[in-house]
Amino acid sequence: MEYMDSGLRYTPKKEPEWEAADQFLPAYDNKKFEKKKGPGKVGAVIGVVIFLAVVALMAGLLVWHFHFRKDLKVKRMYTGSLKITNQVFEDAYENSSTPEFIALAKQVTTQLKNVYTKVPQLKKYYVGSTVQAFSEGSVIAYYLSEFEVPAGQEAAVDSAMTAINQQVNKERSSYNRPGNALVLDDVVSSALDARMLSRSFNQFLKYSEHTRTSYIGKIESPGFPDRPYPANTFIQWQLRADPGYQVQLDFDTMNLEENCKNDFVKIYDSLVAIESRVLEELCGYYSPSEPMTFLSSGNVMLVTMATNEKRNYPGFRAQVSQVKRGSKGTTCGGQLTGKKGSFTSPNFPNYYPPDTLCQWTITVPQGKSVKVTFNTFLLGEPGEEKSKTCRKDYVDIDGEKVCGEKPKRTVTQTSKNNKMTITFYSDKSYVDRGFDAEYEDVDMTDPCPKEFQCKNQRCISSKLKCDGWNDCGDMSDELGCTCKATDISCKNGFCKPPFWKCDGIDDCGDGTDELNCGGCPSGHVTCNNKKCISEKLRCDGIDDCGDGTDERQCNRGSGITCTETTYKCKNGKCISKVNPECDGEKDCDDVSDEAECDCGQSSFKTSRIVGGQDAEEGEFPWQVSLHVKGGHVCGASIIHPKWLVTAAHCVQDDGKTRFSQPETWEAYLGLHKQRQIGSMVQKRTLKRIIPHPYYNHYTFDNDIALMELESPVTFSDYIKPICLPSPQYVFPTGSTVWITGWGATREGGFAASVLQKAQVRTINDDVCNKLMSGQLTSRMLCAGILSGGVDACQGDSGGPLSFPTGSRMFLAGVVSWGDGCARRNKPGIYTTVTKFRGWIEENTGV
Template sequence: MNGLEEGVEFLPVMNAEKLEKRGPKRWVVVLAVLSVCFIFSLLVGFLVWHFKYRNASVQKLYNGHLRLTGSRFIDAYENSTSSEFAILARKVKKTLTDIYKNNPNVGPFHKETVISAFSEGSIIAYYWSEFSVPKYKVDALDKALANIQASNQATIHRGRNPDLKVESVVAFPSDPDIVKASRDNSCRYALHAKAGEVTSFTTPGFPNSPYSSNAHCMWALRADADSVISLTFTTFEVEPCDLGNDFVKVYDSLSPGEPHELVRLCGSYTPSYNLTFISSKNVLLVMLSTDAKGRYPGFKAEFFQMPKQQLCGGVLLGTSGNFTTPYYPGHYPPSIDCKWDIEVPKHKNVKVRFNEFFLVEEGLQLSSCPKDYVEVNSVKYCGSRDRFVVKSQTNKITVRFHSDRSLVDTGFWAEYLSYDSGDPCPGKFTCQTGRCIEKKLRCDGWLDCSDGSDEKGCNCTETQFRCHNGWCKSNFWVCDGVNDCGDNSDEQQCNCPAGNFKCSNGKCIPESQKCNGKDDCGDGSDEGKCDSVVTVPCQGHTYKCRNALCVSKTNPECDGVQDCSDNSDEDNCNCGKRLFVKKSRIVGGEQAEVGEWPWQVSLHAKDEDNGHLCGASLISETWLVSAAHCFQQQNFVRYYDPKLWTAFLGLHDQRELSDSKVQRRNVKRIIAHPSFNDYTYDYDIAVLELDNPVSFTKEIQPVCLPDASHEFPAGKEIWVTGWGATQETGSGASILQKAKIRVINQTMCNSLLDNQMTPRMMCVGVLTGGIDACQGDSGGPLTSIEENDRMFLAGVVSWGDGCARRNKPGVYTRVTQLRNWIKEKTGV
């Protein structure tokens, strides 16, 4: 058998099972291993989630106050370093800790409590508490602390300090920055008002240095018992609201919690803006919080104590009278309710006219007035409203005012008047709102009644156009590019056919030719407002960059967007900005604000009794723009002599020439345009060089000069300012005046003014009259608000047919037509 031993058996090759003995199949082993790994990973993940995430500690901060009864407030409690303060603080802290321990959703997570202050009433203890709570228990903690004031009083008393009686506990979530400010004693101040005295305080370093970055400062203000605090910010300049997170908050409490926040302030305010706040009790808290960015001067504030107003509202009798919210025009206090019962003689009816009305809370839906409001005839009013009237059908009416505990405003000033129900506005027209207006304003094309009732049901005259909505508008307004009717019917007949674009010059071109890079209109209006800016052949209407290339965009200069490849459209843009960004609220009239028109200049002639003679505009540190007719010889006075003139810059009131903010400069040189015509007033422009440069301040800034291609289209609203006469035969104003008027179509204006217009003139005004420049405004600025709220000098006050007459708008020198001459003479 080939040498092999007997009994040896060879197994068939294909019989794998008999070939060798093997363990479990390989895929079974792999599957088992993967299953074990998966289960293990799942378990580990669950444990990580449970211990790291589900049970992860969240730091929660609350602040609030406790009201203690049966205790007497002593002066030592105002001083947080006194032994009396420390003893009472320990007692209150123990009591508060006991209250927390009695609640299973609060006690286990309590880490620390600090008593920050005490005030009267009997004693109010202010505190903040820190908690470390698992994420899944945060909602329970919030709910428990929100309801902590509802805890059973007996439970509150059942602490370790039976001599400490707690009437109520209030807690609310706190911003970590607020607690950080509370902990930082390096910038914490305590001030107590003194009877009959005004106490001032400022941000650290003010006015010689800016406040610090990352600062958290607090000022605790107190007054005597039964007094309230009047706080006024006399100077306020912190980082603009849109540039950072610097802010000042005022609280009607010594606890910096949102429910007691009266106001949040940032940015700059004009000195005349009302920043007076009244407390509801004898304490206020002022907090400054800054970020790591810009540093600004800060604020100066003053406060004093005054008796708490016992009555709010009352009974008002007689035929007429006035009433206001408490402490008007300061901000009304929080948590107040007033009721006025008004009664006029029995044979009359009564109406209430709200002349000023400001009950504003930003971001609040005002449809139902859920917070501060005025209620008359079961209707609630809130927000910011123009003058309005509420009438009663009897001789009695009731006005109610309510403010909640946070966010206050200046309130209202109102009049009550008696009237005959058959003739509510004797000799005048009665708007459906109840307001009375002069009869001549009825059917004049302007909405003098807020509801437009003065323009309804009118019979249009020969000089008027009937809109589709029934209103009558001046024929001069038809096809002027402005929707005067409100339904655009005055412009529809002037529109181009469908599929066409209407150019600014009235020409119609196919829509396909708009924004194609070619000037199909002839005036560039088809290329001026396109999504993309392209380089185009230079023409009179195009903007020319420094590199001699022209761009298609209309008015590209200083709009914050680089349109020229060499960025020359954004050069020399340190102009046209008003550093006071907040607008003041003025009741009636059009007085300008301090710093609102910082390029306005007052020109005084020496040896003149009336002082101010003409206005001018500051365009650089040493150059002014004014009107040439101001510097012509009259009555043997050589007004062209620069030695005769003095320029006052930063001036607001002509009676305050020596104010520290006003800069006075002599005039070194006067250059009137050589083509000025003293009969037609064509080329009515002059430039003046000052003997010394001015220093730019918040009250003194240059206005931007427009490029020669800049457009100020018909219908555009523009502002004119000056100290001129407030009526045609009147005297000049002491305080700078402002008026909003609009550009009028040149062709229309020429027909109104007997063809006296030239290309160097522009027509701006209100055709119904009543608003215009006048004597003494000559040479002053006509300024237009453009992109980024930057203001450009559109015109110079030149001449007019009287002042504010109907269909006699004012005429201004058109600066764009003389822009190259200004640059040639001044270099600006």
Template sequence: MDPMDAGMRYTPKSSDRDWDQAVTFLPATDSTKLEKKKGPGKIAAIIGVVVFACVVALMTGLLVWHFHYRKDEKIMKMYSGSMRITNQPFLDTYEDSNSTEFKALAKQVAAQLRDIYTKTPALAKFYVDSTVQAFSQGSVVAYYLSEFHVPKSQEAAVDNAMSSMNDPINKAQRSFSDPTGSLFYDSVVASAVDSRMLMKRTIQRVSERIRPGHPITVKSPGFPDYPYPSNSLVQWQFRADPNSVIQLDFETFNLEGECKNDFVKVYDSLAAIESRVMAEKCGYYSPNNPLGFISSGNVLLVTLVTNEEGNYPGFRASVAQVVKGSRGTSCGGTLTGNSGTFTSPNYPKYYPPLTTCEWTIEVPSNMNVKLIFTKFMMSVGQPNLCLMDYVEVNGEKFCGNFSSNKVVTSNTNRMTVVFYSDASRVDRGFNATFSAFEPSNPCPDKFLCNNKRCISTSLQCDGWNDCGDSSDEKNCKCSSSMISCRNGLCKPMFWKCDGVDDCGDRTDEMNCAACKPGEFVCGDGKCISEKQKCDGRNDCSDNSDETDCGKAAPCPQSNYVCKNGQCISKQNPECDGENDCKDGSDEDCGDCGKQPYKTSRIVGGQDATEGEWPWQVSLHIKNSIHVCGASIISDRWLVTAAHCVQDEGATRLSQPGSWDVYLGLHTQKMLEKAEKRSLKKVVAHPNYNAYTYDNDIALMELDQPVTFRDSIRPICLPSAAYDFPVGKTVWITGWGATREGGSGATVLQKAQVRIINSTVCNSLMNGQITSRMTCAGVLSGGVDACQGDSGGPLSSSSGTRMFLAGVVSWGDGCARRNKPGIYSTIPKFRAWIKEVTGV
């Protein structure tokens, strides 16, 4: 019987019985012989001392047992492993666990394991039993499960002994003899079973043989009609022909977001051997973020583990047999010419384990080689130590993840690139380009960064880290129009006193309080009269003049108000996972602001992942093209910009019948995949100013409620007191123009920007910023919203949720340097939104 099938049935027996047998009581004594006519005699005294000593010894023993032995109770430990039997031919019947041949060889392997364990001092006294789970080819690989009952104090020692089982076998092959013959074996691997797999009430195992040219489809139980079952362990064992590997591609993957609850593990093995785990995955992956694996050999194990609650749809995957050496499984070779591109095997999906590739790059003899890794994701063990997977370029190893392009150059016309992956924990790998350059002039008419990147000379000493290693900002002489940081950097003057440490040593944030005597400094740097402090009116835009006034007052606007009227001074308490309100209203958030799909680390430009921004809406003029964006805030209401719904000649954009609304859309050329809706009502803010774009916000009511799903979901609305601090990273999304004056994007775009100080922004935008506007962007230029993005969301993350920080409103061109994007500030309109929509 497979011990994993029994769950916790193998709880160690208590050792109480052994201790009970060790307690010995003295026999009863004839009381008449102990009587004294005149008083106690010597015999009685001796007996009394003996009895007392026995009682003391008994109590001492019980105390020792209670505090030492009972404390060191035994626990069940399960170890999964494999061994390669070198002197046995593989029989097809070994794939059938009910066959006579399987049972006979399994009995030999179990006996052999017992012999190994009993000869290992650290394991002998704790070993219980072993069960063979499967066999595979090569010559014959046996996969087994071994059970031990281990005192807690010895758990680490047993783990170490099991993990080092293969060490002596690497030095000399071992053999084992029993009445049925001798087995020769090597390559013994063992590791502790994931404890989450031992606690499941329902266990299901499936074995599949993959045939050439006949891929199969595998689904989690119930998919797609029902969510996967709770408290379950489901395992799929896949076998392929010799000299083949198995390709696993998830077409749909939708599990709970916390891997500690529900997860899928993929093993380069037929048993759940942790030292052979390729990846552990949970959450959501869309087809645009491919999740796929390739085994190193002809076996693969997929394990689904679920807990007791929060079950999700599950997954569907395709499993196919691929010949070793075919496209996707092979790599390396010689690369010649002036430029080229190459990738790790199976990129952008996950590379296989136990793989080594070598490329030789050769460019013309008078040139050198420049190699740029545009994407780089390699599994890493200890930080800064490339002990697991790595890429080695001319003897230098690289591993982990690079957030920006990694550049490596050679001193000759040749370069050697080696890719290596060990037996476990794979990743997506790399995408690389190489080019030839002239050694004497590596960056013609450009600035050469220390990391070998080439940038325009106009970007040198402009206050921006354009190289990525700041080498373009070193050894600079700051002009009078720039901040001279104490650390030697130069920064634009408009960054001074903006609340963000741009210098890195806070030089730009020093001596910022320039108010006159008798004036109060607001939190945003504004100066007001001291007489205005604590006068009951909010004269500072951040209400800092009405805080700490030492008197009971109504809940300040800067505080959060619970539904029961309780005033919470904690900043941004809503939907943060903690009940700050006594009535719990701060956590009454529903399902808003949750991104159903994981954000891929392979952005691929600025294309969003399908379903990544489920509150994003595309607004089309009736039977025409996309013109604006919007955000879902409830099952009936949308938020957009007021300037999107202003009448233009004969086009009555203020009327609901003029619009087609597309929900759950990703690609504009695939409108049929979205949910098309009509509008019942359009409500522009009554104080919208078409000249200044002040109060640039509008609401739209759908003609009927929408049913939420992964690709259609509302974003969370912040309270009136919610604060989006200066410097915070936020997201802009939309189908607008990808460059100023250009055409709209086909695929939904995304970009990260940061919130900019309103005083700085007002100076950059020539005094056009009001208190109802938020500035956000990248002041170095290149990232911004543009025409067609209007009305769309400015999304800000808080924990596991996204909040609507603003609505795309206006800007001076698109993505210009020192010209941020301007957004309508949602907290300023929270009361109006509530009044109109009830949301």
């Protein structure tokens, strides 16, 4: 019996349903009852009648509220499991139509009813129960119970159901228990996810799959892959493995609607949807390159799927197999010895199983200390993001608990002797990808030889101390510093890089870096051209600044005066809103601001690998790798099926190679790893190259070029265009942007194998120009890295500087020149795309 229709079997004859509605008193004509010079008998009688009518009405409402209102019932469904310790599992229990299943199920529901009748909060509201399935150990019964609860009493019933195991324990120890009664233990119960009770479902489907050693099963959403999954449907798959084995579930495709409130898949470590046993909830589109493998704690698992009225997504497909308990990948813990080594959570880099406890004892040679460092640490759980107590999944390092998601190599610990104990614990709900760690022996007196030891015991290069960057992760490398003459000396003792001065962001933490920035006095507006005007002149319909700054974001529709800074709709009218294009709101009368917005979005869920620099496949689908003679030379960005944007300096001839000629180049679109040309990659030759006519190879001014492909590319999940900004688009100082590439420059050097990504931050033009000795022009944009580290940003010449806004990314800049975006305190310089928007459109039509 399905969750959604189970209550119908037990629902008694219903009382008339009361619908909640606003009650309105009659609207009387007040003029008829205005006070007259004399009361009069007629007026008095009428007054008495009205008074009695009002009293009767109020009495009626009170009677309704206290008598009938209490009859408003709310349907509450609870799923759960219980262990029957005096029974042995039989194969017939796997089939719900066998006499053995039916007989045992009847006993279970009878005893459940008996338990509920002993609890006052449950007895009067109980409707009935069904057993959904049985599994091994001795016998575990999975049940569904229904209650009709008066409105307002739901919390009390929830609380009683949560504590039902206490009542079962009391029943088990009772002397009055019949001799042939089932002995129940370990009773679990929780309210069913309300989304699974949706009245919109018009189809309920149920499947079963029992995998075996020589058999791999398959489950998939209905219609996959030929057509989208059906709308308004609830589906469940009950998965089993043989005794002594665990269920392994491998998704090779997961493509659902992005919002889990609409369509979702939930996986349970159970055979019914017990919320305290949920392993993961999935929706959206996951890259096939990102593995999603789940293990059960026992030999059963449940997969559920719910869809709403729309059905325009392919769905999912997964393989079901079994893994012998105790085999590699399912176990963890043990004795680790030697000078160095490594260990991981079970099933890493896939999801670890629930209900797991492991302990490692690490021993290194006498006189040494154990130092452990976690390369990856992903133990996140919904609702526990800011937890400091680590009540759920955690790693315990010599008595100190760590949980949540931590950046790469920031979790580290050194022991006080030559031994260390590490414990990994996962509870029965929600799993994550876990960790991989390495250990080594270090000198007790000097655990960081020739390096700086952070307060959190992490070791970093001594050169990184007092450089303005939080390399330790706990700021301990930036405490007690003496700032260089060129640094910003914060009042709180920190030192910060000079190009963070007056960038609009409080980097010091006490506002020091934003003082004396030459802004306008209080009550005035600072125009983009540095002019100061009175706040009263803002949004008065007159361009008082002279550059239109004071008339932006004035909440006026189409029809304002057009300036260089206002967005121009296709119909020629201008609007004051900043960056209106492709933001999901129709600002122009002709809706042209939302036209041609199929750009700047990755199909896949964003990677959760904290601190990693490798991009995921398809994460930046507009990134192009430009090859010459079989090797990567420059990057580029896709803006149209036939057009790329790159840097002009990439296509300048030198003594050996004619880079200006189309036949010299090959463009690889959808590429992720160099020299690995998969099915998602498309290779194209070039038809023509158009460098900007005013490119200056001495100053790198106007460093932009266009490339037309010989044949158009086919867009896919791995190949998509980035959004082009309008000429008026604003990229605020201090904004976080992404730089991507394979790390090579045209002048030589070694390319990174996998596409790299790093976050950088746009920098104030005046500050950057001083830092770069006055070499910036008005067509250049400056950005520096936020996280620091020589290898933090490995960008390519000609590649994109991607600006995220909402769910899209816009092409803010083209990688042009500088001292390399990976070097500290040396920002990268990018060609500002907004300055060339007209030129791009003129040459490409885009």
